[in-house]
Amino acid sequence: MRFALLPLLIVPIVLLLGVQVERGRPEGSRLTLEAIFGGEALVPALPTNLVWLPDSSALLYQETRDGVRRLVRHEVASGHSHVVADWDALDERLGALRPDWQEPPLDDVNRTGRFRFDPVLSPDGKTLVGVSHGDLFALDLASGEARYLTEGGGAEGFFDFSEDGQRLGFVRDGDLFWMRLDRPEEHRLTDRGGAEALLNGASDWVYEEELGVRRSWWWSPDGERVAFLQYDASPIPVFPITDDLERIPRVERQRYPLAGGSNSRVRLGVVSAAGGEPVWLAAVADEGYLPRAGWTPGGEIWYQWLSRRQDRLELRVVDPAGGAPRTLVTEQDPAWVNVSGEPEFTDAGSFVWSSERDGWRHLYLYSSEGELRRRLTSGPWQVESLLGTDAAVRSVFFRATEKDPRERHLYRVALGGGELERLSGEDGSWDGVLAPDGRHLAATHSSLGSPPRLDLLEADGPLVRPLAAGPVPALAGYALPPVELGSLEAADGETLYTALVRPPDFDPGRRYPVLLYVYGGPHAQTVTDAWFERRQLFFQFLAQQGIVVFWLDNRGSWGRGHAFEAAVHRRLGELELQDQLEGVRWLESQPWVDAERIGVYGGSYGGYMALTCLFGAPEHFRAGIAYAPVTDWRFYDTVYTERYMETPQSNPEGYAASAPLARAERLAGRLLLVHGASDNNVHLQNSLELSERLSAAGRTFDMLVYPRVRHGIRTSRFKQVFHQRKWEFLRQHLLGEGVTP
Numbered sequence: 001m002r003f004a005l006l007p008l009l010i011v012p013i014v015l016l017l018g019v020q021v022e023r024g025r026p027e028g029s030r031l032t033l034e035a036i037f038g039g040e041a042l043v044p045a046l047p048t049n050l051v052w053l054p055d056s057s058a059l060l061y062q063e064t065r066d067g068v069r070r071l072v073r074h075e076v077a078s079g080h081s082h083v084v085a086d087w088d089a090l091d092e093r094l095g096a097l098r099p100d101w102q103e104p105p106l107d108d109v110n111r112t113g114r115f116r117f118d119p120v121l122s123p124d125g126k127t128l129v130g131v132s133h134g135d136l137f138a139l140d141l142a143s144g145e146a147r148y149l150t151e152g153g154g155a156e157g158f159f160d161f162s163e164d165g166q167r168l169g170f171v172r173d174g175d176l177f178w179m180r181l182d183r184p185e186e187h188r189l190t191d192r193g194g195a196e197a198l199l200n201g202a203s204d205w206v207y208e209e210e211l212g213v214r215r216s217w218w219w220s221p222d223g224e225r226v227a228f229l230q231y232d233a234s235p236i237p238v239f240p241i242t243d244d245l246e247r248i249p250r251v252e253r254q255r256y257p258l259a260g261g262s263n264s265r266v267r268l269g270v271v272s273a274a275g276g277e278p279v280w281l282a283a284v285a286d287e288g289y290l291p292r293a294g295w296t297p298g299g300e301i302w303y304q305w306l307s308r309r310q311d312r313l314e315l316r317v318v319d320p321a322g323g324a325p326r327t328l329v330t331e332q333d334p335a336w337v338n339v340s341g342e343p344e345f346t347d348a349g350s351f352v353w354s355s356e357r358d359g360w361r362h363l364y365l366y367s368s369e370g371e372l373r374r375r376l377t378s379g380p381w382q383v384e385s386l387l388g389t390d391a392a393v394r395s396v397f398f399r400a401t402e403k404d405p406r407e408r409h410l411y412r413v414a415l416g417g418g419e420l421e422r423l424s425g426e427d428g429s430w431d432g433v434l435a436p437d438g439r440h441l442a443a444t445h446s447s448l449g450s451p452p453r454l455d456l457l458e459a460d461g462p463l464v465r466p467l468a469a470g471p472v473p474a475l476a477g478y479a480l481p482p483v484e485l486g487s488l489e490a491a492d493g494e495t496l497y498t499a500l501v502r503p504p505d506f507d508p509g510r511r512y513p514v515l516l517y518v519y520g521g522p523h524a525q526t527v528t529d530a531w532f533e534r535r536q537l538f539f540q541f542l543a544q545q546g547i548v549v550f551w552l553d554n555r556g557s558w559g560r561g562h563a564f565e566a567a568v569h570r571r572l573g574e575l576e577l578q579d580q581l582e583g584v585r586w587l588e589s590q591p592w593v594d595a596e597r598i599g600v601y602g603g604s605y606g607g608y609m610a611l612t613c614l615f616g617a618p619e620h621f622r623a624g625i626a627y628a629p630v631t632d633w634r635f636y637d638t639v640y641t642e643r644y645m646e647t648p649q650s651n652p653e654g655y656a657a658s659a660p661l662a663r664a665e666r667l668a669g670r671l672l673l674v675h676g677a678s679d680n681n682v683h684l685q686n687s688l689e690l691s692e693r694l695s696a697a698g699r700t701f702d703m704l705v706y707p708r709v710r711h712g713i714r715t716s717r718f719k720q721v722f723h724q725r726k727w728e729f730l731r732q733h734l735l736g737e738g739v740t741p
Contacts, residue, residue, distance in 0.1 A: 671699075
């Protein structure tokens with residue numbers, strides 16, 4: 001086994017930040033959990049909700065300074081920035097007009113609460129529309145004045161303008177409506193007739209969670225028609241999620257499709273803005289999915305059809321008046337096809353399409369009739385996302401891993417063919433928002449040693465000016481140990497990327513306990529040269545306390561090509577465990593590691609992997625923490641689970657072998673099991689089933705259940721006490737120190 005540490009990041013982060021030490025905090029100070037999770041001082045205040053004006057003359061974004069949110073306009077030519085509106089004051093003014101509106105008890109129960117939906121800019125660039133206190137509002141960017149467009153009658157969301165800006169469409173209570181900004185009259189486009197399980201224009205839970213679908217409707221180019229998806233979730237069983245903090249517990253009814261069970265019946269339709277009955281163009285039930293749709297520049301409707309097994313994807317177009325669809329592109333894979341973004345249509349009768357057909361996601365240019373014109377990118381690296389095309393439609397901009405699979409950089413390539421051009425220079429992870437005219441990029445950058453910053457770039461890469469600096473003054477003075485990137489060679493010769501955080505006063509003559517952080521799931525990557533905020537600081541906090549933190553991206557992870565990811569097909573947990581144990585064995589071979597004090601920690605898929613490690617290789621682990629874990633893939637949803645495992649009916653052996661529940665009696669070390677009582681992603685059922693199995697087997701474990709908390713415990717209102725409890729558990733079982741109640 002070979003292991004190498006890159007000399008890339010071995011300088012303490014306080015030197016990289018280049019900031020002054022705050023008065024009252026001496027050099028070498030240690031982090032505290034209160035400092036990390038009790039406020040926002042250590043979190044970079046990077047602008048959010050970046051929106052370019054249609055003429056590309058200015059950039060709008062939300063910034064937070066001194067705890068106050070503001071909407072800012074930055075002029076490209078002059079470099080001048082000014083505050084358009086005080087976002088918090090605006091929220092208070094709007095709230096005063098809705099005195100009877102109540103914040104839902106859960107942060108994400110009602111996504112149309114206080115600015116839950118990203119605001120949408122009108123095509124003329126003069127008005128910003130958003131949602132506050134359950135209703136649509138319009139903000140005049142010139143005057144800073146806001147007014148409500150709707151009043152009660154249900155919460156609105158998924159809103160957007162027609163291309164000419166004359167109509168604003170939105171979804172309310174599962175139906176589609178539109179209005180004009182200058183006229184309060186609403187026009188209903190669909191009527192579900194009170195059917196609770198029917199949704200028009202807004203996706204069901206599993207489409208949103210696993211296929212990235214939210215707004216499921218689209219204006220035609222002329223603004224006269226609306227294409228939309230209708231979801232009939234009635235075949236899906238109802239899961240009750242109980243809020244026991246109410247005197248009479250409130251029950252939330254969630255339609256949740258279990259692996260091997262029924263999905264929503266989904267139809268693609270089109271309806272006139274003037275009203276009338278929809279024309280239905282395509283439909284799926286349990287045989288497949290409709291994950292993407294929209295309009296072509298020529299006025300046809302395009303959509304993607306995905307087989308239930310997810311091994312075949314077709315891009316189709318259909319006449320909105322009806323008729324048989326035409327298939328433009330077909331993708332097939334013996335394991336599964338990853339659904340990416342939308343095709344990028346141009347006015348020149350072509351579109352850019354991304355595909356993993358050669359094992360790496362790359363870009364291809366097609367004619368509007370589905371004829372392959374040319375391949376635009378190639379090589380053993382992958383395109384992550386499309387950013388758009390320039391005004392002359394001569395180049396396409398995108399984000400990719402060409403330089404290093406642990407980094408993300410910005411690129412462009414000519415649609416007519418030519419050399420790839422990297423636009424970002426500094427090592428680390430970049431992303432960007434392309435101006436409509438393709439002349440500028442609002443680009444974000446971060447690395448393990450540099451908090452995020454926002455820059456304005458020319459389209460060919462040169463820096464115009466920084467927009468928001470990355471250094472976090474509150475971090476100055478803390479003795480933060482660096483994150484060291486490395487790699488090791490598995491027994492079969494595969495290279496696995498790793499990361500390591502040692503104590504700041506590391507002594508190779510000592511023997512340290514180690515915490516193995518694990519996620520390990522498909523379509524995710526943890527070893528990247530990118531700032532990861534509170535999680536990174538928590539790992540550095542643990543290192544300051546004397547615990548080495550180590551993590552590794554096993555096979556099945558993202559960023560290394562489709563073969564690396566699809567290696568886990570039908571056998572989740574098996575190959576991932578083997579690779580994680582390669583890292584554990586390397587750790588155990590180091591003279592500075594105490595092999596008797598190794599722990600494992602993870603959440604969600606990482607919680608599943610933490611249990612897989614504890615039950616699958618108990619001889620290696622003294623203790624483990626698993627939060628919100630899947631304990632049997634039969635308890636998880638159709639889309640995600642079947643993509644990797646197929647159905648329980650077709651792969652019973654794989655499901656049985658992959659279930660931590662089946663090996664619960666093998667627990668030998670200590671376990672802290674944590675779950676949110678209102679988790680609507682990985683239901684509490686998973687941990688309760690495991691609790692029953694462990695108890696029946698006579699195994700001792702600790703369990704925490706947080707009320708009114710969804711899947712993200714580590715970012716919930718209990719984040720500080722959750723991390724405090726994790727630290728106490730690790731302190732007791734890895735450091736061997738007693739914990740005072």
